[in-house]
Amino acid sequence: GAVVSQHPSWVICKSGTSVKIECRSLDFQATTMFWYRQFPKQSLMLMATSNEGSKATYEQGVEKDKFLINHASLTLSTLTVTSAHPEDSSFYICSARRQGIQETQYFGPGTRLLVL
Amino acid sequence: GEDVEQSLFLSVREGDSSVINCTYTDSSSTYLYWYKQEPGAGLQLLTYIFSNMDMKQDQRLTVLLNKKDKHLSLRIADTQTGDSAIYFCAESISSASKIIFGSGTRLSIRP
Numbered sequence: 401g402a403v404v405s406q407h408p409s410w411v412i413c414k415s416g417t418s419v420k421i422e423c424r425s426l427d428f429q430a431t432t433m434f435w436y437r438q439f440p441k442q443s444l445m446l447m448a449t450s451n452e453g454s455k456a457t458y459e460q461g462v463e464k465d466k467f468l469i470n471h472a473s474l475t476l477s478t479l480t481v482t483s484a485h486p487e488d489s490s491f492y493i494c495s496a497r498r499q500g501i502q503e504t505q506y507f508g509p510g511t512r513l514l515v516l
Numbered sequence: 517g518e519d520v521e522q523s524l525f526l527s528v529r530e531g532d533s534s535v536i537n538c539t540y541t542d543s544s545s546t547y548l549y550w551y552k553q554e555p556g557a558g559l560q561l562l563t564y565i566f567s568n569m570d571m572k573q574d575q576r577l578t579v580l581l582n583k584k585d586k587h588l589s590l591r592i593a594d595t596q597t598g599d600s601a602i603y604f605c606a607e608s609i610s611s612a613s614k615i616i617f618g619s620g621t622r623l624s625i626r627p
Contacts, residue, residue, distance in 0.1 A: 406558075432612060434614060434615070442619070442620075443604065443617045443618060443619045443620055444559075444604070444617045445617075446614045446615070446616075449614060459614075493558055493559065495559075495615075497611065497612055505611075505615065506561075507551075507558050507559040507560075507561070508558055509557060509558035510557070510558040512556075
């Protein structure tokens with residue numbers, strides 16, 4: 401099946417620093433990727449839709465200047481958490497829609513961010 | 517607006533069937549999904565059903581859809597310890613659009 405990877409799987413950083421998370425579709429091209437966050441014992445909430453070659457579409461309440469999304473190629477989208485604070489600590493999961501396949505999205509394994 | 521609801525916990529005896537229920541509000545939902553998440557892991561798509569279907573069966577999994585009541589259920593036959601996880605019900609209006617997730621049902625298996 402289709403594989404989506406995320407890097408890093410774990411990251412611990414100091415408050416005020418920026419963290420970049422990568423989402424890659426390993427064996428297919430993805431014009432659209434989605435970024436979700438999941439707080440402990442809660443559901444996934446969509447943060448933004450990442451479109452290759454254009455600006456991301458953010459959900460209401462998500463700060464676009466804080467969560468920078470870049471989708472520079474058909475296999476890579478990045479999420480940068482700028483000036484991270486402890487309340488940004490969460491599990492970030494990406495998904496990728498396989499181009500041309502009428503099915504669903506393939507999810508990455510997630511990145512756990514802890515901001516101290 | 518879009519909303520997906522499911523109960524938070526379910527406990528079943530090993531070998532019994534598990535039934536996880538879900539309700540959704542968006543009548544334009546076309547795709548309805550069940551995802552599994554094991555501790556500390558990402559999401560695994562278990563199965564999905566189109567809104568024009570009533571039932572879908574895949575080995576031990578049976579999905580039932582009552583579109584009139586906007587009710588979706590997942591039945592796991594012969595539940596095993598490896599089925600312990602959180603199960604998320606989700607919906608989207610197309611394969612390209614965002615997925616709205618329920619809160620997840622934590623399934624625990626007792627001997």
